Amino acid sequence: MAENKKMVEAITSMDEDFAKWYTDIVKKAELIEYTSVKGCMVIRPYGYAIWENIQRILDGMFKQTGHENVNMPMFIPESLLQKEKDHVEGFAPEVAWVTYGGSEKLEERLCVRPTSETLFCEHFANIVHSYRDLPKLYNQWVSVVRWEKTTRPFLRSREFLWQEGHTIHATAEEAIEETERMLNVYTRFCEESLAMPVVQGRKTDSDKFAGAEATYCIEALMHDGKALQAGTSHYFGDGFAKAFDITFTDKNNKMQFVHETSWGVTTRLIGAIIMTHGDDNGLVLPPAVAPIQVVILPIAQHKPGVLDKAAQLKERLSKIARVKLDDSDNSPGWKFSEYEMKGVPLRLEIGPRDIEQNQCVIVRRDNREKTVVSLDELEQKIPELLAAVHDGLYQKALANREARTYACTTMEEIPAALEKNGDGFIKAMWCGDEACEDKVKEVTGVGSRCIPFKQEKLADTCVCCGKPAQHMVYWGKAY
Amino acid sequence: MAENKKMVEAITSMDEDFAKWYTDIVKKAELIEYTSVKGCMVIRPYGYAIWENIQRILDGMFKQTGHENVNMPMFIPESLLQKEKDHVEGFAPEVAWVTYGGSEKLEERLCVRPTSETLFCEHFANIVHSYRDLPKLYNQWVSVVRWEKTTRPFLRSREFLWQEGHTIHATAEEAIEETERMLNVYTRFCEESLAMPVVQGRKTDSDKFAGAEATYCIEALMHDGKALQAGTSHYFGDGFAKAFDITFTDKNNKMQFVHETSWGVTTRLIGAIIMTHGDDNGLVLPPAVAPIQVVILPIAQHKPGVLDKAAQLKERLSKIARVKLDDSDNSPGWKFSEYEMKGVPLRLEIGPRDIEQNQCVIVRRDNREKTVVSLDELEQKIPELLAAVHDGLYQKALANREARTYACTTMEEIPAALEKNGDGFIKAMWCGDEACEDKVKEVTGVGSRCIPFKQEKLADTCVCCGKPAQHMVYWGKAY
Numbered sequence: 001m002a003e004n005k006k007m008v009e010a011i012t013s014m015d016e017d018f019a020k021w022y023t024d025i026v027k028k029a030e031l032i033e034y035t036s037v038k039g040c041m042v043i044r045p046y047g048y049a050i051w052e053n054i055q056r057i058l059d060g061m062f063k064q065t066g067h068e069n070v071n072m073p074m075f076i077p078e079s080l081l082q083k084e085k086d087h088v089e090g091f092a093p094e095v096a097w098v099t100y101g102g103s104e105k106l107e108e109r110l111c112v113r114p115t116s117e118t119l120f121c122e123h124f125a126n127i128v129h130s131y132r133d134l135p136k137l138y139n140q141w142v143s144v145v146r147w148e149k150t151t152r153p154f155l156r157s158r159e160f161l162w163q164e165g166h167t168i169h170a171t172a173e174e175a176i177e178e179t180e181r182m183l184n185v186y187t188r189f190c191e192e193s194l195a196m197p198v199v200q201g202r203k204t205d206s207d208k209f210a211g212a213e214a215t216y217c218i219e220a221l222m223h224d225g226k227a228l229q230a231g232t233s234h235y236f237g238d239g240f241a242k243a244f245d246i247t248f249t250d251k252n253n254k255m256q257f258v259h260e261t262s263w264g265v266t267t268r269l270i271g272a273i274i275m276t277h278g279d280d281n282g283l284v285l286p287p288a289v290a291p292i293q294v295v296i297l298p299i300a301q302h303k304p305g306v307l308d309k310a311a312q313l314k315e316r317l318s319k320i321a322r323v324k325l326d327d328s329d330n331s332p333g334w335k336f337s338e339y340e341m342k343g344v345p346l347r348l349e350i351g352p353r354d355i356e357q358n359q360c361v362i363v364r365r366d367n368r369e370k371t372v373v374s375l376d377e378l379e380q381k382i383p384e385l386l387a388a389v390h391d392g393l394y395q396k397a398l399a400n401r402e403a404r405t406y407a408c409t410t411m412e413e414i415p416a417a418l419e420k421n422g423d424g425f426i427k428a429m430w431c432g433d434e435a436c437e438d439k440v441k442e443v444t445g446v447g448s449r450c451i452p453f454k455q456e457k458l459a460d461t462c463v464c465c466g467k468p469a470q471h472m473v474y475w476g477k478a479y
Numbered sequence: 480m481a482e483n484k485k486m487v488e489a490i491t492s493m494d495e496d497f498a499k500w501y502t503d504i505v506k507k508a509e510l511i512e513y514t515s516v517k518g519c520m521v522i523r524p525y526g527y528a529i530w531e532n533i534q535r536i537l538d539g540m541f542k543q544t545g546h547e548n549v550n551m552p553m554f555i556p557e558s559l560l561q562k563e564k565d566h567v568e569g570f571a572p573e574v575a576w577v578t579y580g581g582s583e584k585l586e587e588r589l590c591v592r593p594t595s596e597t598l599f600c601e602h603f604a605n606i607v608h609s610y611r612d613l614p615k616l617y618n619q620w621v622s623v624v625r626w627e628k629t630t631r632p633f634l635r636s637r638e639f640l641w642q643e644g645h646t647i648h649a650t651a652e653e654a655i656e657e658t659e660r661m662l663n664v665y666t667r668f669c670e671e672s673l674a675m676p677v678v679q680g681r682k683t684d685s686d687k688f689a690g691a692e693a694t695y696c697i698e699a700l701m702h703d704g705k706a707l708q709a710g711t712s713h714y715f716g717d718g719f720a721k722a723f724d725i726t727f728t729d730k731n732n733k734m735q736f737v738h739e740t741s742w743g744v745t746t747r748l749i750g751a752i753i754m755t756h757g758d759d760n761g762l763v764l765p766p767a768v769a770p771i772q773v774v775i776l777p778i779a780q781h782k783p784g785v786l787d788k789a790a791q792l793k794e795r796l797s798k799i800a801r802v803k804l805d806d807s808d809n810s811p812g813w814k815f816s817e818y819e820m821k822g823v824p825l826r827l828e829i830g831p832r833d834i835e836q837n838q839c840v841i842v843r844r845d846n847r848e849k850t851v852v853s854l855d856e857l858e859q860k861i862p863e864l865l866a867a868v869h870d871g872l873y874q875k876a877l878a879n880r881e882a883r884t885y886a887c888t889t890m891e892e893i894p895a896a897l898e899k900n901g902d903g904f905i906k907a908m909w910c911g912d913e914a915c916e917d918k919v920k921e922v923t924g925v926g927s928r929c930i931p932f933k934q935e936k937l938a939d940t941c942v943c944c945g946k947p948a949q950h951m952v953y954w955g956k957a958y
Contacts, residue, residue: 033605035598036559037589040552042602045617048548069527073519073638074553074591074622075575080515096554097579098591101626101637102572110516112553112577112591119514123521126512138524143553143621147580158580159552 011341013280018224025274026153029283029342039151039158043267046342049291050270051161055141057193057288058163058265061185067137067165072119074142075110080118084243087117090210094147096158112145117211117236117262120166121244128258131170131250135178139165154271155228155479162266168246168258172237175259179235182263183216186231193288194269195393196220196276197401198230199425199474201450206434209262213237219449219474221401222275225423227449227476230272233263271479276397277366283343284365286393287386293321294382295339299332299351309355313348313378321382340365345389346382366392401425409459414444414475425449425476429469431462439464446475490820492759497703498631504753505632508762508821518630518637522746525821528770529749530640534620536672536767537642537744540664546616546644551598553621554589559597563722566596569689573626575637591624596690596715596741599645600723607737610649610729614657618644633750634707634958641745647725647737651716654738658714661742662695665710672767673748674872675699675755676880677709678904678953680929685913688741692716698928698953700880701754704902706928706955709751712742750958755876756845762822763844765872766865772800773861774823776814778830780806788834792827792857800861819844824868825861845871880904888938893923893954904928904955908948910941918943925954 011024031047198218404424406417490503510526677697883903885896
């Protein structure tokens with residue numbers, strides 16, 4: 001029991017130390033464990049099961065939109081990485097280099113992929129010849145490596161898991177449409193499966209992906225008022241195609257360059273879930289990705305009939321939800337804390353008196369609301385309650401974001417708003433000049449997050465220089 | 480059409496050049512494409528879809544037997560790799576070493592995992608304390624790297640995809656049981672999903688996994704009479720536990736070392752499928768893992784009603800099988816060749832006359848048998864025909880193996896049998912002495928494949944030295 005008791009010790013409260021609260025949760029909910037390689041972590045069964053649910057749902061959405069999975073090598077020869085100038089400049093400083101194979105020094109260094117544009121480009125150049133070969137709509141689920149200085153589980157690690165979509169198209173219009181389509185897929189996934197509202201927008205030029213013409217993104221606001229980039233979708237134009245000579249003959253037998261996109265989300269989404277929904281009792285999981293959606297806890301389980309009934313319920317409810325029965329001899333109190341820590345959306349309690357009355361008690365993780373439910377109505381009630389948890393999480397996160405989004409028209413208002421209300425999104429006008437973008441960050445501490453698709457005209461002039469404004473921008477402190 | 484025509488060119492025949500036949504298939508069935516990194520390949524959508532089916536089925540079997548998925552880092556610090564003496568000796572000569580992170584030289588080299596025992600051990604030592612924490616039944620789906628000199632797609636590549644199960648147990652008995660359980664899972668998978676008969680056995684000591692007490696394996700016989708190791712399951716005893724100090728307190732509060740296993744199969748299984756079932760027209764896929772199980776080919780598709788009917792069938796049959804409709808304007812002859820090359824188990828042809836008669840023609844890929852089927856009976860007939868293809872493939876492979884398994888009682892008989900009947904399995908008695916094992920290989924060219932669980936007593940004495948025999952061994956040339 002000594003081991004177990006550790007689990008119910010309270011975690012650091014969010015208000016006291018948000019960063020510590022976060023790492024307490026990733027450890028105590030058994031999502032990850034550290035390793036002897038800095039910035040590389042073990043994703044434990046409970047954490048990995050969340051990722052498997054994310055994968056399953058997203059993979060289905062990718063396949064529905066016509067994408068196929070492939071697998072590229074993890075190594076990129078240095079000369080291949082260097083083919084696209086902006087791309088290599090962006091990534092070379094943070095890649096891991098393989099220099100030896102066994103005891104032999106390699107003739108050319110290989111980097112462990114930080115992202116796979118160059119590999120996909122080499123492949124596309126090999127397999128595409130005619131307009132009939134287009135489009136190619138590819139995706140892969142792999143891990144990538146970026147040699148970060150400071151690391152945090154899920155949010156910034158040296159190796160992380162992700163999916164990277166890479167597509168090529170006959171025309172710029174088609175490629176732009178794809179870039180937007182996949183941003184919409186990510187948005188729908190975040191809102192419908194993670195209960196996490198996001199702002200869709202475009203990155204400013206200084207914040208684009210290395211080699212992209214345009215980077216679109218979705219930005220979410222965490223509990224602590226910091227912004228988190230939850231997914232990106234890049235339009236490359238024909239820049240990579242020219243660097244890698246990816247051409248095709250069109251219907252008029254004319255040689256053309258392809259137009260390319262890439263898009264990705266990572267295990268960072270698990271960090272986003274924690275910081276969007278978690279509370280001082282631990283993780284709170286959106287039902288769609290929760291490894292356990294309903295935990296059945298028998299009460300007074302030594303009494304005759306209780307464990308049998310609980311086992312029957314587990315069997316019966318497994319048809320409609322991911323259900324776990326905990327019939328261990330830990331105390332109910334310990335179990336309550338344990339499954340709160342693990343963020344299980346619904347807790348179903350059943351004891352001798354419940355059985356007598358043909359009912360059980362269901363407790364929602366998000367708001368602790370208790371409902372007494374007839375055992376005859378579980379097939380209807382459980383999906384309703386799971387949907388209610390999802391809605392509750394979404395509405396709470398949306399309300400948090402709205403309460404923490406401040407429209408500012410002068411530079412002075414920015415730190416004042418953050419000071420008064422806590423960190424959050426700043427909405428402010430911008431002239432489009434990078435110098436102003438830098439100055440806002442320098443003076444107020446918030447960087448540009450995106451130029452949202454939904455524009456508002458808060459003022460006529462740039463919040464920084466007073467010249468005519470071109471865009472309304474979301475600014476914030478970022479993970 | 481120029482592009483397309485390339486596809487129907489005949490491939491090299493198996494009898495003429497088996498190795499070339501094999502690489503023709505992997506390329507022309509669009510399973511892989513080479514890259515500029517030797518020994519690293521792109522697994523293309525059709526090849527990857529086979530792997531996805533393998534993963535889905537095996538992952539289900541692993542979860543049914545109580546295993547959970549996790550994800551370990553891809554990097555192993557040199558000092559960690561060195562903790563178990565036999566293990567490092569086995570793997571260090573063939574690992575890729577990362578020596579730089581960005582522009583900084585690392586203080587300690589990291590190898591890209593060739594296998595992950597050391598990482599799992601480090602993790603187990605961190606998380607296991609009491610007998611209540613046992614067993615841990617973990618698996619991961621990742622890629623690993625081994626710096627091979629000579630490489631062949633799927634069979635031996637520098638990076639390959641696999642799953643690696645790693646488990647720890649309180650007792651040796653439990654761990655041995657697990658090792659056997661997983662070998663049985665592999666066997667069942669190969670036979671029931673890949674239609675590939677395998678011989679179960681134990682490796683001789685010279686052929687054990689680096690660090691294992693015992694390595695169990697399944698061995699399959701390819702078309703050309705060469706043996707292929709299709710999966711392995713290792714029992715480690717407490718050797719790794721002692722090297723990594725993985726202990727737990729038992730029920731009597733006594734400190735004990737855990738007992739460990741690991742087991743894996745790789746994308747090599749795709750090579751095994753090709754070389755077990757393929758023919759001179761291309762790939763032949765077992766239905767359980769075929770990305771397309773039924774291809775619908777409209778005949779005279781310009782005639783009114785044909786394409787509509789074909790589309791209706793596709794919609795209807797998608798409920799019972801993985802179905803593709805090819806309504807492109809390629810000729811039926813071209814399409815026949817294309818889907819034969821891709822090994823699609825069933826081809827469904829439907830033309831104007833068929834529609835009049837409310838029927839279609841279904842052709843099996845494995846034996847080209849044609850069946851005229853009433854459109855009203857497809858839901859019954861298609862599963863039957865898929866099962867018949869599976870059985871046909873299995874029986875043919877089994878017959879091939881039986882015809883090519885030769886019992887020999889003297890050394891002289893071995894080359895004579897291979898000479899007369901072609902390569903295959905040699906069954907012969909062995910005294911258990913490594914010197915004899917080496918000599919058999921040196922003199923006859925066949926190495927020990929395994930000591931099969933199903934023993935036969937072919938003679939009283941070792942085929943090599945004449946001393947009393949301990950085991951009947953399968954010998955063969957190997958991939």
